[in-house]
Amino acid sequence: MPVRPTAEPPTGAAHDRVYRTLRTRIMHGELAPGAALTLRGIGKEFDVSMTPAREAVRRLVAEGALFLSTSGRVSTPELTNERIEELAALRALLEVELASRALPRAHMALIDRLQSINSNVAEMISKRDAVGYIRTNLEFHRTLYLRAQAPAMLAMAETVWLQLGPTMRALYGRLRRTEPPQNHRLIIAALKAGDEPGLRLAVRSDVTQGLRLLAG
Amino acid sequence: MPVRPTAEPPTGAAHDRVYRTLRTRIMHGELAPGAALTLRGIGKEFDVSMTPAREAVRRLVAEGALFLSTSGRVSTPELTNERIEELAALRALLEVELASRALPRAHMALIDRLQSINSNVAEMISKRDAVGYIRTNLEFHRTLYLRAQAPAMLAMAETVWLQLGPTMRALYGRLRRTEPPQNHRLIIAALKAGDEPGLRLAVRSDVTQGLRLLAG
DNA sequence: TCTGGTGTTTTGTGATCACAAAGCCTGCAT
DNA sequence: ATGCAGGCTTTGTGATCACAAAACACCAGA
Numbered sequence: 321m322p323v324r325p326t327a328e329p330p331t332g333a334a335h336d337r338v339y340r341t342l343r344t345r346i347m348h349g350e351l352a353p354g355a356a357l358t359l360r361g362i363g364k365e366f367d368v369s370m371t372p373a374r375e376a377v378r379r380l381v382a383e384g385a386l387f388l389s390t391s392g393r394v395s396t397p398e399l400t401n402e403r404i405e406e407l408a409a410l411r412a413l414l415e416v417e418l419a420s421r422a423l424p425r426a427h428m429a430l431i432d433r434l435q436s437i438n439s440n441v442a443e444m445i446s447k448r449d450a451v452g453y454i455r456t457n458l459e460f461h462r463t464l465y466l467r468a469q470a471p472a473m474l475a476m477a478e479t480v481w482l483q484l485g486p487t488m489r490a491l492y493g494r495l496r497r498t499e500p501p502q503n504h505r506l507i508i509a510a511l512k513a514g515d516e517p518g519l520r521l522a523v524r525s526d527v528t529q530g531l532r533l534l535a536g
Numbered sequence: 537m538p539v540r541p542t543a544e545p546p547t548g549a550a551h552d553r554v555y556r557t558l559r560t561r562i563m564h565g566e567l568a569p570g571a572a573l574t575l576r577g578i579g580k581e582f583d584v585s586m587t588p589a590r591e592a593v594r595r596l597v598a599e600g601a602l603f604l605s606t607s608g609r610v611s612t613p614e615l616t617n618e619r620i621e622e623l624a625a626l627r628a629l630l631e632v633e634l635a636s637r638a639l640p641r642a643h644m645a646l647i648d649r650l651q652s653i654n655s656n657v658a659e660m661i662s663k664r665d666a667v668g669y670i671r672t673n674l675e676f677h678r679t680l681y682l683r684a685q686a687p688a689m690l691a692m693a694e695t696v697w698l699q700l701g702p703t704m705r706a707l708y709g710r711l712r713r714t715e716p717p718q719n720h721r722l723i724i725a726a727l728k729a730g731d732e733p734g735l736r737l738a739v740r741s742d743v744t745q746g747l748r749l750l751a752g
Numbered sequence: 753t754c755t756g757g758t759g760t761t762t763t764g765t766g767a768t769c770a771c772a773a774a775g776c777c778t779g780c781a782t
Numbered sequence: 783a784t785g786c787a788g789g790c791t792t793t794g795t796g797a798t799c800a801c802a803a804a805a806c807a808c809c810a811g812a
Contacts (some may be wrong), residue, residue, distance in 0.1 A: 369797045378591050382598035391762045406688045472622045585767045608794045
């Protein structure tokens, strides 16, 4: 069918729906590193032709969320240790700045919200739910960074998250910890105290620690 | 034609050739902010059908190099002052880090090369060649940052350059200065002296100053 | 059992087409 | 002259198809 023959239930353009769904899947670690995708397979799953599937895949490749082999095959990326460390450094650089910019705007309502999200994070950890953990953890960070009023910077941080998605799955699927997120508590405490150096340190630690285990 | 019926002269895939050409054009400021593009027009210029034109455009939209209106029309972005300031802050953040990482690896051959490029920059300024100035200026920065051995970080910096391309054209087309790039000299001096704080400051100034004039 | 080659299938690429929606332009009425 | 309504044109979207190359499976020979 050409263009929206009848009114569709919720979504807009087909390629955008495919893109958003795949993006969320990758960012949340629902795909393992190196997982292969095919245009026809995607088209079949979303009940569209190859054209919108291709556009969605291209977009994700441009963002570094998918890897394109020389022969055109697409798969989730298998990152080298150097790459992982670099992306962790990027997270630190960007997210420390975002947190710092959010700090003067962080009111009590935001802190309450972060504490609420953080209890969900703890629940996911106790349930050993890797995907749920990644999702709620990113929600925690995004909620804070949204207060920074810096959309381009946040978009860039999300691009890094995207690139790390499959690797994070492999990481958190591997180590079986049950401790609640200590660094998140430090972040919240620093926000309450208006302690900028403490906030920067806490964010840097939170962002760096997990990935160092895998890459170190 | 389907796929490479006869051996082609230089290039690989059609969509990639279109993508790279457009990307260079945008990054170097050859397109004014708000300039409109059409898929059929691109296809005609590159002698391909709409399909590869669409893929190239999608990629560039994903990188923020092109703006997609709600009706699907594509044009180069017209940035708000807030957005320009944010992108300048991102440049500062990323490029200061890249320069810092390049510093311990910067040998004399690199410094010579930078000086050579910098004389080209000065020439472009004296010739009032806006596009040539942007191109050589970026070449100066990229040459330095390549030494940082941080491809993901460099890619992110280039994405910021891409987003600023049309705006930089508007900026440097407007102000008619003839002074040679003073900050580049400071960068080179700091590299020679192994002075990391001085290098960070010089890079931050160089990256920030021009855009502050437009956005301030 | 392993290796090499051959035929089949899968997969990405690009051209083309039909369709709808968004522009655009012209001309008429006030 | 100005505003608006009708059509005509331009433009993006998505489906489908042909084709080549890559991946795969299968089988025969050592």
